[in-house]
Amino acid sequence: MNQTIVLLLLCLFSSHSLANNYLVGKLIPEKSVIIRSEVSGVVDSFQVDSGDSVSFNSSLLSISKADYSLNLDLAKYNIDVKYAKLETQEKQLKRYQSLLSSKGISEGTFENQLRLANISRAEHNISKTEHEIAKRTLAKATPHAPFDGVVTLRSIEVGQFISIGDSLYAIADLETLKVRFYLLESDFDQFKKGDKVKVTIPSIAQQITGQVSLFSPVMQENDPGFMVEVSLDNTNNQLHSGMEVYVHFNGGEPQ
DSSP, rough: OOOHHTOOOOOOOOHHHHTTTTTEEEEEEEEEEEOOSSSSSEEEEOOOTTOOOOOTTOEEEEEEEEEHHHHHHHHHHHHHHHHHHHHHHHHHHHHHHHHHHHHSSHHHHHHHHHHHHHHHHHHHHHHHHHHHHHHHHHHSSSBSSSSEEEEEEOOTTTOOOOOOOOEEEEEEEEEEEEEEEEEOOGGGGGGGOOOOEEEEEEGGGGEEEEEEEEEEESOTTTSSSSEEEEEOOOTTTOEEEEEEEEEEEOOOOOO
């Protein structure tokens, strides 16, 4: 299944279809995403291929981690350095507090030490944040599935260099499909959100019931009409993206 089918938005209809009280469209996944890389590197391995089922949070592939692991180690060591510096500055601050109370130092000297202690505390907090960023970056080298679904396209190969933003996989949830079409002003009252509608799939000679899951009250710029989506249950996997379907209204049947 190619990306064009997965991302297909427009389902055509004709005046002949309207005359017979049904609209013609094609099925598309109700939920589909393109997984893009958040880090750069070389693909070490991939765990799933086109057509494979994936579960939520399962690993999809592994991008070279060596540099990201080293950055994480470096960030951890930096925390230790900053903490040691903070401890030293806070001990000095306590000593200066005692000296200030006995007039052993001036207020200016104490305030300068307080400033140094505050700077060390801020640097320590920064180092902890940098460590968390390094940890998150390392985790991004192993992308995971965002939901249960099916891999519709694998876009990578082992040894391929990946840049940030490159496409890795396309994944779709095929347990619910939808047909998207557009209504003219004259047919605006034919559907409303939540309506149960009959849908015929001619290729398998079946008629099933769908539900209007989206009805746009506004015609968007460049759209041919008011967008409507009808969702169809596909838990038995008898329907496939790209199938032609007839969506009936006013009790219409295909001729």
